[in-house]
């Protein structure tokens with residue numbers, strides 16, 4: 001019953017560092033459940049560890065994406081036929097789509113050589129961050145948000161045009177197989193440093209930006225070097241017997257293990273032995289706490305589904321400043337859609353996807369009381385899912401940046417993020433521009 005898991009485990013032991021696990025002839029099915037009974041049947045199937053569910057069978061789901069190894073495809077097809085479920089094949093050979101996700105090499109000491117037509121390894125992203133510190137010594141400093149189980153740093157940068165400003169905190173890559181997330185976060189960094197768009201420049205100057213592209217470094221390396229995307233490959237790399245990994249976005253100390261999380265290390269939503277049991281979440285949450293009272297806006301990046309999620313995941317109740325947060329978010333998603341007509345859905349986690357707790361955004365909102373907290377589920381809606389092709393990276397990143405700027409713009413209209421330091425900065429800059437104009 002545990003063929004896929006076992007085979008991946010054995011292979012990963014045998015092939016450590018030698019070869020990547022290949023997904024030749026793995027099939028991705030799009031299944032359309034049409035009744036509660038069918039959703040229930042799919043839920044049961046999800047417990048069968050051989051099949052990797054890319055999306056969860058929840059009552060609101062239009063479809064459910066399930067990946068099968070060639071050895072198990074017959075059984076999946078029989079299951080679908082026996083239960084009269086409609087389905088179609090989205091990918092007949094998953095490996096083909098993995099191969100299309102070009103991973104490019106970053107040219108050291110050339111910060112402009114990171115481009116948006118490829119994905120990058122952890123080493124390259126970290127080297128780029130190092131180089132930014134050298135390239136922008138007055139603005140960029142390196143920050144270490146903590147460490148990982150295997151002893152890697154959670155490395156980020158702070159962009160600051162002068163101390164004492166309110167903070168925008170950005171975090172990506174906590175789920176390692178969601179490669180578009182670190183890419184989007186790197187793009188935000190790049191825009192804040194190089195854009196000549198006035199709105200972007202003001203946003204860069206008015207706030208202190210704390211940005212971490214890869215908060216699960218061990219997992220990210222694992223998806224690059226060993227297994228690109230089995231159902232375990234969003235977690236960290238801590239071993240539990242013959243199992244690996246905690247879902248770091250179920251491990252935060254807010255309603256830990258209450259919903260949408262598992263106590264079984266064999267599952268992809270394993271919440272860990274206790275809240276903040278993992279080095280990654282423990283150290284990063286300590287770091288965030290140390291600046292918590294200065295954070296005005298917190299952004300977390302995931303993929304996929306095209307959703308903008310707000311706290312909380314334990315209830316569909318509209319708690320705290322839900323209406324402001326959702327209103328600001330909807331307007332930002334309007335701005336996101338302008339460039340390429342990409343449509344996002346906005347709402348709280350529980351009402352938009354499903355009840356799920358222990359995520360970073362709920363802890364930041366509930367524990368640190370940060371007023372504006374958002375979790376992006378980036379492109380796409382399931383055509384490629386975790387294997388978003390490289391030609392979509394730039395458009396995804398551009399529209400995402402548009403929306404981040406709009407969140408800031410709308411937040412001010414709704415009476416948020418008007419820190420005095422930020423205001424002073426804007427006024428100084430406006431005077432500067434006027435002066436420049438008259439001279």
Ligand SMILES: *[C@@H]1O[C@H](CO)[C@@H](O)[C@H](O)[C@H]1NC(C)=O
Pocket residue numbers: 024025
């Ligand atoms: C994948 O399927 C094709 C067509 O059925 C077959 O020719 C090929 O050998 C298979 N590849 C692997 C690695 O199993």
Ligand SMILES: *[C@@H]1O[C@H](CO)[C@@H](O)[C@H](O)[C@H]1NC(C)=O
Pocket residue numbers: 254255312314315319366
């Ligand atoms: C959900 O979590 C929030 C934040 O921790 C809490 O205030 C609220 O009471 C919880 N609601 C339910 C129904 O458990």
Ligand SMILES: [Zn+2]
Pocket residue numbers: 175178249302303
């Ligand atoms: Zn995720």
